[in-house]
Amino acid sequence: MxxxxxxxxxxxxxxxxxxxxxxxxxxxxxxxxxxxxxxxxxxxxxxxxxxxxxxxxxxxxxxxxxxxxxxxxxxxxxxxxxxxxxxxxxxxxxxxxxxxxxxxxxxxxxxxxxxxxxxxxxxxxxxxxxxxxxxxxxxxxxxxxxxxxxxxxxxxxxxxxxxxxxxxxxxxxxxxxxxxxxxxxxxxxxxxxxxxxxxxxxxxxxxxxxxxxxxxxxxxxxxxxxxxxxxxxxxxxxxxxxxxxLAKIAKTQHQILNESNEIIDNFEAQDALMRFLRHRKIMYLGNKIQRIETSLEKIDNLLMRIIKELNDTEANIYFNGEEVVLNM
Ligand SMILES: Nc1nc2c(ncn2[C@@H]2O[C@H](COP(=O)(O)OP(=O)(O)OP(=O)(O)O)[C@@H](O)[C@H]2O)c(=O)[nH]1
Ligand SMILES: [Mg+2]
The missing domain is CATH 3.40.50.300 (P-loop containing nucleotide triphosphate hydrolases)
Structure with missing residues (x-):
C-alpha cells in the first residue's frame, strides 16, 4: 500500500x-x-x-x-x-x-x-x-x-x-x-x-x-x-x-502487532476444541505478524539512517519549544 x-x-x-x-x-x-x-x-x-x-x-x-x-x-x-x-x-x-x-x-x-x-x-x-x-x-x-x-x-x-x-x-x-x-x-x-x-x-x-x-x-x-x-x-x-x-507508520504497526499477539496468547489458553476451530485464523495472524515484523525491521533501519543523518547537521530540531536530539 x-x-x-x-x-x-x-x-x-x-x-x-x-x-x-x-x-x-x-x-x-x-x-x-x-x-x-x-x-x-x-x-x-x-x-x-x-x-x-x-x-x-x-x-x-x-x-x-x-x-x-x-x-x-x-x-x-x-x-x-x-x-x-x-x-x-x-x-x-x-x-x-x-x-x-x-x-x-x-x-x-x-x-x-x-x-x-x-x-x-x-x-x-x-x-x-x-x-x-x-x-x-x-x-x-x-x-x-x-x-x-x-x-x-x-x-x-x-x-x-x-x-x-x-x-x-x-x-x-x-x-x-x-x-x-x-x-x-x-x-x-x-x-x-x-x-x-x-x-x-x-x-x-x-x-x-x-x-x-x-x-x-x-x-x-x-x-x-x-x-x-x-x-x-x-x-x-x-x-x-x-x-x-515512518515514526507514525511504525507506531501503527506496533499497535497491530500487540493486538495480534494478544489474540494468539488468548487462543493458546483455550481448550483443544476451540484451538482446533480457530486454527485457520491463528495461522493467518501468525503470517501477518511475520510480515509486520519484517516491515518494522526495514522501517527501523531506515529510521536509524535518518537519525544519523539529521543529528549531525546545521538543522536544529525542537519539541515543545525545547531543542531535542532524535533517537529511536
Ligand atoms: N541568493 C540567493 N537567491 C536565490 C536563491 N534561491 C532563489 N533565489 C532568488 O530568489 C528568486 C525567487 O525564487 P523562486 O523560487 O522563484 O521564488 P518563489 O517563492 O517560488 O516565488 P513565487 O513563485 O512568485 O511565489 C529567484 O529568481 C532568485 O533570484 C538562493 O539560494 N540564494
Ligand atoms: Mg514559485
Missing amino acids: NEKIKIIMLGGTGSGKTCYMLAMYAAMQMGKHGFTISTVDQDENVRLNNLWENLIGTQGRNRWPEGTIQIKNYTFEFTEGLDSSIRFEWLDYRGGAMSEEATSNDVAELRRHIAESSGFFLCVSGEDLKSPITDNNLVEIMVKTKARFMTDYLVKHGKNILREDRQYFPIIITITKYDLCRHRTHSELIEDIKRIFPPLFNLHSHWFVMICPVTLGKSLAENEDRGKIFPENIHFPLIFALYCK
Missing part, C-alpha cells in the same frame, strides 16, 4: 519556494546523500530537470525560473528499503495566493491543499534576516516574511491535529537563500526565527519543528546571476518529513 504525505511550503512571492523544490529534487534524485526520490510522472521529471539544468548551465538573470503563475501539484516517490512506497505531494503555487481572498481558483486550491496537509514547510528568505530583528523592525519583518499568514494557517490547521499526534506532523522552517544571512551567527538566526513564529516554540505546544538553513550556493550572495550553484542542506527538510511519517 502506498502511503501519502501532502506537503505545503508556505512562503511569500519570491521567497525561494520553486528554486528550493528544484534543488531538493535534483539532490534527492541523484541519491547523493543515500536517500532517493523520483517523480511518478515522467513529464514532471523532464520539466524539473530542464529547469534545474538551466539554473546550473546558464549565467544571467534568465537562469532563474519565472515566478510561478500556474499552480501545479508534483508527486515524488520514496521507495528505498521499504516494502511499499511513500509519496510526497508537493504543491508549487504563486506565493501571492497565500495572502489573497479566495476569489480565484488557485487560492481555493491552495487552501484545499493546506487543509489536507500532513506537514508544513515555512519558507523564510535569508534576505529578510540580513540584520537582527529588533523591537523596532519586528512588525516590518513579519509583514515582509508573511509570517503572520503562515502562523494563522498553521494554527487553524493545528486545531484538527490531536496534541499526541503533533509529533508526527513535521513543521520545517527553511531559511532559504541562507547565503544572504550566513554572516550572522547560527544562534542569532535561531532567536530571530523564534521571534517570528512564537506559537511554534511554546512550552506544551507539542509542535515538532525543524529549523534548517538552505541555499542554492554560497557565492550567490555576491552574484545571484553568475554565482556557482552548489546547494547546501537541501535534503534535510524532506528527510525530517520522512522521519515523522
Whole structure:
C-alpha cells in the first residue's frame, strides 16, 4: 500500500519556494546523500530537470525560473528499503495566493491543499534576516516574511491535529537563500526565527519543528546571476518529513502487532476444541505478524539512517519549544 504525505511550503512571492523544490529534487534524485526520490510522472521529471539544468548551465538573470503563475501539484516517490512506497505531494503555487481572498481558483486550491496537509514547510528568505530583528523592525519583518499568514494557517490547521499526534506532523522552517544571512551567527538566526513564529516554540505546544538553513550556493550572495550553484542542506527538510511519517507508520504497526499477539496468547489458553476451530485464523495472524515484523525491521533501519543523518547537521530540531536530539 502506498502511503501519502501532502506537503505545503508556505512562503511569500519570491521567497525561494520553486528554486528550493528544484534543488531538493535534483539532490534527492541523484541519491547523493543515500536517500532517493523520483517523480511518478515522467513529464514532471523532464520539466524539473530542464529547469534545474538551466539554473546550473546558464549565467544571467534568465537562469532563474519565472515566478510561478500556474499552480501545479508534483508527486515524488520514496521507495528505498521499504516494502511499499511513500509519496510526497508537493504543491508549487504563486506565493501571492497565500495572502489573497479566495476569489480565484488557485487560492481555493491552495487552501484545499493546506487543509489536507500532513506537514508544513515555512519558507523564510535569508534576505529578510540580513540584520537582527529588533523591537523596532519586528512588525516590518513579519509583514515582509508573511509570517503572520503562515502562523494563522498553521494554527487553524493545528486545531484538527490531536496534541499526541503533533509529533508526527513535521513543521520545517527553511531559511532559504541562507547565503544572504550566513554572516550572522547560527544562534542569532535561531532567536530571530523564534521571534517570528512564537506559537511554534511554546512550552506544551507539542509542535515538532525543524529549523534548517538552505541555499542554492554560497557565492550567490555576491552574484545571484553568475554565482556557482552548489546547494547546501537541501535534503534535510524532506528527510525530517520522512522521519515523522515512518515514526507514525511504525507506531501503527506496533499497535497491530500487540493486538495480534494478544489474540494468539488468548487462543493458546483455550481448550483443544476451540484451538482446533480457530486454527485457520491463528495461522493467518501468525503470517501477518511475520510480515509486520519484517516491515518494522526495514522501517527501523531506515529510521536509524535518518537519525544519523539529521543529528549531525546545521538543522536544529525542537519539541515543545525545547531543542531535542532524535533517537529511536
Ligand atoms: N541568493 C540567493 N537567491 C536565490 C536563491 N534561491 C532563489 N533565489 C532568488 O530568489 C528568486 C525567487 O525564487 P523562486 O523560487 O522563484 O521564488 P518563489 O517563492 O517560488 O516565488 P513565487 O513563485 O512568485 O511565489 C529567484 O529568481 C532568485 O533570484 C538562493 O539560494 N540564494
Ligand atoms: Mg514559485
